[in-house]
Amino acid sequence: MIVLALQLFWTFFQIGLFGFGGGYAMISMIHGSIVSDYHWMTPGQFTDIVAISQMTPGPIGINSATYVGYTTMVNAGYGPVMGVVGSFLATFAVVLPSFILMLLISKFLMKHRQNATVDSMFGLLRPTVVGLLMAAALCLMTRENFSSPEENPWQFWLSVVIFLFAFTSAKVYKMNPILIICLCALTGIIVF
Secondary structure (H helix, E strand, O other), X not given: OHHHHHHHHHHHHHHXXXXXXXXXXXXXXXXHHHHHHOOOOOHHHHXXXXXXHHHOOOOHHHHHHHHHHHHHXXXXXXXXXXHHHHHHHHHHHHHHHHHHHHHHHHHHHHHHOOOHHHHHXXXXXXXXXXXXXXXXHHHHOOHHHHOOOOXXXXXXHHXXXXXXXHHHHXXXXXXXXXXXXXXXXXXXXXXX
16 A cells, blocks of 8 residues: 555656646646556546546646545555545645745746746747647547447547537637536437
């Protein structure tokens, strides 16, 4: 149990340290560590956690860490109390690097913000953030979420239509995200 708790803490500390771009950029990193590397949860469980994290108030990276910490400990065979401990460890670990870095660099950044080197560093981070966001989107485009044309063509094409509706509604028509979520959930409940 202690080994799993330390692995959970170290994993989310690294994610918090290198998760430039906020919570959405962290999703691909969390997926890579939790699902691909350690196999602490299935891709379907991870997708559920991302969906719940988006619907609950607060930053998605912190919400995801909380849910992953709980689910990881429970999936390992420990009870709900250890799940709460896992939630606390993962959440604390993902926040700790940002807290430490902000304390250390806030004074430096304010003093040297107009420096060309500092400005170019921030310029290099912008494409990195876009890449991490694209990786997060691709992590969620899986068979568990969309099915496949061979397995279930009806579910696959309906999932594609719902995705296109949500994307177009948000990007083109600037529809309220809460309304988009409710409409897509209602469609999923009725159809699936």
